[in-house]
Amino acid sequence: MTETINTDVVIVGAGPVGLFAVFELGLLDIRCHLVDILSKPGGQCSELYPEKPIYDIPGFPLVTGQGLVDNLMEQCKPFHPVFHHGEMVERLETIGTAEHPGFRVTTDGGQTIECKAVLIAAGGGSFQPKKPPIPGVDAYEGHSVFYAVRKMEAFAGTRVLIVGGGDSALDWTLNLQPIAERVTLLHRRDAFRAAPHSVNSMRELVASGSMDLLLGQVTALEGADGHLEAAVVKHDDGTSTRVVCNRMLPFFGLTMKLGPIAGWGLNLHENLVPVDTEKFETSTPGIFAIGDINTYPGKLKLILSGFHEGALAAQKIHRYVYPDKRLTFQYTTSSTNLQKKLGVA
Amino acid sequence: MAQISFIDSSGQTRTVGGEDGATVMETAIRNGIPEIEAECGGACACATCHVYVDPAWAEKVGKPQPMEEDMLDFAWEVQPNSRLSCQIKVTPDLDGLIVRTPARQG
Ligand SMILES: Cc1cc2nc3c(=O)[nH]c(=O)nc-3n(C[C@H](O)[C@H](O)[C@H](O)COP(=O)(O)OP(=O)(O)OC[C@H]3O[C@@H](n4cnc5c(N)ncnc54)[C@H](O)[C@@H]3O)c2cc1C
Ligand code: FES
Numbered sequence: 001m002t003e004t005i006n007t008d009v010v011i012v013g014a015g016p017v018g019l020f021a022v023f024e025l026g027l028l029d030i031r032c033h034l035v036d037i038l039s040k041p042g043g044q045c046s047e048l049y050p051e052k053p054i055y056d057i058p059g060f061p062l063v064t065g066q067g068l069v070d071n072l073m074e075q076c077k078p079f080h081p082v083f084h085h086g087e088m089v090e091r092l093e094t095i096g097t098a099e100h101p102g103f104r105v106t107t108d109g110g111q112t113i114e115c116k117a118v119l120i121a122a123g124g125g126s127f128q129p130k131k132p133p134i135p136g137v138d139a140y141e142g143h144s145v146f147y148a149v150r151k152m153e154a155f156a157g158t159r160v161l162i163v164g165g166g167d168s169a170l171d172w173t174l175n176l177q178p179i180a181e182r183v184t185l186l187h188r189r190d191a192f193r194a195a196p197h198s199v200n201s202m203r204e205l206v207a208s209g210s211m212d213l214l215l216g217q218v219t220a221l222e223g224a225d226g227h228l229e230a231a232v233v234k235h236d237d238g239t240s241t242r243v244v245c246n247r248m249l250p251f252f253g254l255t256m257k258l259g260p261i262a263g264w265g266l267n268l269h270e271n272l273v274p275v276d277t278e279k280f281e282t283s284t285p286g287i288f289a290i291g292d293i294n295t296y297p298g299k300l301k302l303i304l305s306g307f308h309e310g311a312l313a314a315q316k317i318h319r320y321v322y323p324d325k326r327l328t329f330q331y332t333t334s335s336t337n338l339q340k341k342l343g344v345a
Numbered sequence: 346m347a348q349i350s351f352i353d354s355s356g357q358t359r360t361v362g363g364e365d366g367a368t369v370m371e372t373a374i375r376n377g378i379p380e381i382e383a384e385c386g387g388a389c390a391c392a393t394c395h396v397y398v399d400p401a402w403a404e405k406v407g408k409p410q411p412m413e414e415d416m417l418d419f420a421w422e423v424q425p426n427s428r429l430s431c432q433i434k435v436t437p438d439l440d441g442l443i444v445r446t447p448a449r450q451g
Binding site: 049191 | 451
């Protein structure tokens, strides 16, 4: 069991809106920990459209998704935020009072963090693997069908069917091939999105007869009690092949699901968290929601709106973190106090 | 205005007018066509606007660009006539276009 961390604010989600909130909170001397299920910061911008241009960030006629995230990381650096990547916030418990809120946040990695306010910047929800619409696939999940590899040893001596054409599919094909009894890679076409050297290594293994490559799509699974015995693969020409396998790893990218937030006792409206437009606080004092996850009259799901919401939420959070301190309004341009915090004065 | 027909997975046909220059996806969303989700709003980043182009129209509509082919890897039950409807621009040439929508997008 890891030790409980104490901090001012836990930010759920390290998307663009969570990242800018670190900056706004930092200016008010509020320390943050961020938790995100993804392995890197940036939410939708870095996961869904890193290379695509964004044209409506004030002051940036054009910036790419990843470019914006890199800049936000640079901007919040002076405040030393702590990132917990690859972890899902599972539980959120209230441990304080309405006057002096306190919260305990628990991740699926077993980390607990106690804090004075929680800022939910969870966007469209947590990124989770897409599940293929193969009839009956649910019954095999956790026994024979996995969407990620936690322990490689669990695949030793098995017959693995890996489905997909990106880096995850290729990397696991190459990693599991030496230890599995047989690896079959299945993709819908003979072109791969993965790194060229991985594709070359895979093709060499196929040429030497050490693994199989099939083109097509899985249409049915055979087995009993969650134990997979074979997959039926349909090819473009209408013919089918039965692939004998006892493990399947489908890699079809990620999709956003609301996830554990539904169980935190918050009011929800169509999977969004209603907030007021003065403080962006939820129905639970001390829990705030900003960015794509919140809703209020006139809400626009724009990065710009999320930035504004973070700045306003920070004002109220200050009251919870420093109940006795008065907040004075200052500009970063002229306040030496703020500039000291930014390390530029 | 080109007339575009969407046939859903249960076989029901809905015919709507598409403005020149708009995409087939935008035409579907504006007219409340079911079975097109378009989560990413047309950025070719979600594959939830997948359609099957009627074989008679395949040639006129053309083949996907490499970026769209890559994104189609994330769609289900992809066929040789699969396209992402946000990458098909409506032109007068496409008047009468027929596309089918799959039962499942996401
Ligand atoms: C293709 C595309 C193009 C876009 N173009 C524009 C544009 O031009 N301009 C614009 O303003 N907006 C654009 N958007 C929208 C913009 O990306 C979103 O508004 C923005 O990403 C919202 O930021 P966020 O920080 O609120 O949430 P997100 O970016 O969704 O990040 C939320 C993060 O929270 C994590 N998370 C959620 N729940 C949990 C949990 N329980 N535990 C751990 N982690 C969790 C998720 O994994 C995710 O990383 C576009 C979106 C897409 C998909
Ligand atoms: S709308 Fe997302 S790929 Fe077409």
